[in-house]
Structures are given as structure tokens and as C-alpha cells.
Amino acid sequence: MFQNKTVIVTGGANGIGKSIVQTFANAFANVVVADVDVDAGKTLEKQLLASGKQVFFVETDMRKEEEIRRLVEFTIQKYGGIDVLINNAGISKFIPLFEMSVAEWDDILNTNLRSAFICSKEAARFMKETGGSIINIASTRAFMSEPNTEGYAASKGGIIALTHALAASLSPYHIRVNSVSPGWIHTGDKSELSERDHKQHWSGRVGEPADIARACLFLANPKNDFISGENITIDGGMTKKMIYEE
Numbered sequence: 001m002f003q004n005k006t007v008i009v010t011g012g013a014n015g016i017g018k019s020i021v022q023t024f025a026n027a028f029a030n031v032v033v034a035d036v037d038v039d040a041g042k043t044l045e046k047q048l049l050a051s052g053k054q055v056f057f058v059e060t061d062m063r064k065e066e067e068i069r070r071l072v073e074f075t076i077q078k079y080g081g082i083d084v085l086i087n088n089a090g091i092s093k094f095i096p097l098f099e100m101s102v103a104e105w106d107d108i109l110n111t112n113l114r115s116a117f118i119c120s121k122e123a124a125r126f127m128k129e130t131g132g133s134i135i136n137i138a139s140t141r142a143f144m145s146e147p148n149t150e151g152y153a154a155s156k157g158g159i160i161a162l163t164h165a166l167a168a169s170l171s172p173y174h175i176r177v178n179s180v181s182p183g184w185i186h187t188g189d190k191s192e193l194s195e196r197d198h199k200q201h202w203s204g205r206v207g208e209p210a211d212i213a214r215a216c217l218f219l220a221n222p223k224n225d226f227i228s229g230e231n232i233t234i235d236g237g238m239t240k241k242m243i244y245e246e
């Protein structure tokens with residue numbers, strides 16, 4: 001399905017992004033991994049190259065416009081085009097409201113939201129030639145909140161709105177733009193999780209990175225080109241679960 005197709009995954013060195021990289025590499029795509037974590041990015045590149053996959057790591061700080069431009073240029077030079085962009089890079093920083101500085105707010109918004117705007121714009125300049133798919137990783141925190149999560153929640157709410165705005169602007173070029181909103185996706189050791197963690201979900205389990213990666217593969221599939229501007233929530237039912245205290 002993705003043979004000779006090129007996929008950029010931002011924040012692809014760890015966690016959910018790493019699973020997305022592995023999933024597209026297994027589907028025979030050329031995968032470009034953009035991340036600030038050079039050790040993890042290079043290790044992943046080495047592992048996947050050794051198993052015959054096409055992977056290329058580009059050190060990129062997604063807060064910096066010039067580094068995003070360089071990422072896109074490297075990708076075009078190496079593979080000649082971009083078919084899929086997955087804006088996944090993000091930080092989950094939760095800072096108490098009255099302690100949060102404007103600089104901290106800006107850093108969260110620049111990492112999680114502004115990066116997706118810049119990267120989509122720069123990649124779409126080339127994707128326009130052939131059409132393609134952009135997938136933004138949002139969060140169920142775009143729709144519901146715990147206290148002291150203003151910056152993160154606003155960044156993810158912004159991702160949902162950016163997704164449908166981009167879908168409108170890029171539709172003449174056959175570029176579809178969708179988002180995926182993960183709930184609790186455990187990226188560490190499964191043994192850290194308790195029975196209570198799992199059982200509170202309708203799914204009976206906490207999510208894992210591959211749950212999100214499979215949704216990205218589905219959305220990127222050109223056969224699914226009737227889906228645009230949409231968000232898919234993947235959270236084991238948690239945002240639909242009604243909770244009143246007894």
C-alpha cells in the first residue's frame with residue numbers, strides 16, 4: 001500500500017510516534033523521523049535500516065521554523081516527494097494556572113500547535129503536486145479537562161480547529177487533513193499499570209501506541225479519501241463514559 005510513498009512523522013523517536021514510524025516502515029513506506037531526541041532517533045533509524053526498512057532520521061526542533069523547512073527540504077532531496085505528514089510531536093506539561101508563565105504557555109503552544117501549522121504549510125507546498133494526507137495527533141483533552149491543564153488543552157483544541165481549517169484550504173489539492181485524539185496511551189512498561197487503570201475503560205484496558213498507529217495507517221490509506229476534516233477519538237470509551245458521583 002505504501003511502497004514508494006514517503007511519510008514524515010514528527011516526534012517519531014519515542015512513544016506513539018515510534019509506533020507510527022514502525023507501522024509505516026512495515027507497510028514499506030519511506031519514513032522520515034523528525035525529533036529533538038537524537039540518540040533515540042538514530043537508534044530507531046539503525047534498527048529499522050538493519051531489518052531492510054527505509055528510514056531516515058532528521059534532527060528537528062519543531063518549535064523552529066527554519067528547522068522545519070530544512071526537514072521538508074531534506075525529505076524532498078532524499079525521496080522526491082511527500083505523501084503523508086503526521087504531526088505527532090508534543091509535550092504534555094501540566095502547570096498550575098497561577099504558576100504558569102507566559103513563556104511556558106508559549107513553549108507548549110509552539111511545540112504542540114504552531115509546529116503543526118508550519119509543518120503542514122511547508123509540506124503541503126510539495127504535497128500539492130500529487131495530493132496526500134496530513135494527520136494531526138490531538139488528545140481527548142481537546143474536549144474535556146482536569147484542573148491546571150490550560151496550555152496543553154488549548155494546544156490540542158487548536159489542533160482540532162487547525163485540522164478542519166487545513167482540510168478546507170487544501171481540498172483543491174486533494175490533500176486530506178484529519179486528526180486522531182488519543183485517550184490514555186501507555187508508552188512505558190505495561191507492568192506499571194494496575195487492574196484499576198485497565199478496568200475503568202470500557203475497553204477493559206489502557207491504550208497502547210499501536211492503537212494510534214493503526215488509525216494513522218487507516219486515515220493515510222488513499223482508499224479512505226471520503227474522510228477529511230474529521231477527528232477520530234481512540235480512548236477505550238472514556239470520553240463517552242458518563243460519570244456522576246453517587
Ligand SMILES: NC(=O)c1ccc[n+]([C@@H]2O[C@H](COP(=O)([O-])OP(=O)(O)OC[C@H]3O[C@@H](n4cnc5c(N)ncnc54)[C@H](O)[C@@H]3O)[C@@H](O)[C@H]2O)c1
Pocket residue numbers: 010011012013014015016017034035036037060061062063088089090091092111137138139140181182183184185186187
Ligand atoms: N500518551 C498519551 O496518553 C497521549 C494522549 C493524548 C495525546 N497524546 C499526544 O500524542 C503525541 C505523542 O505523545 P507520546 O505520549 O508518545 O509522548 P512522548 O514524550 O513519548 O513522545 C513525544 C516525542 O516528541 C518529541 N518532541 C518533543 N518536543 C519536540 C520538539 N520541540 N521537536 C521535535 N520533537 C519533539 C520527543 O522527543 C518524543 O520523541 C503528543 O502530541 C501527545 O500530546 C499522547
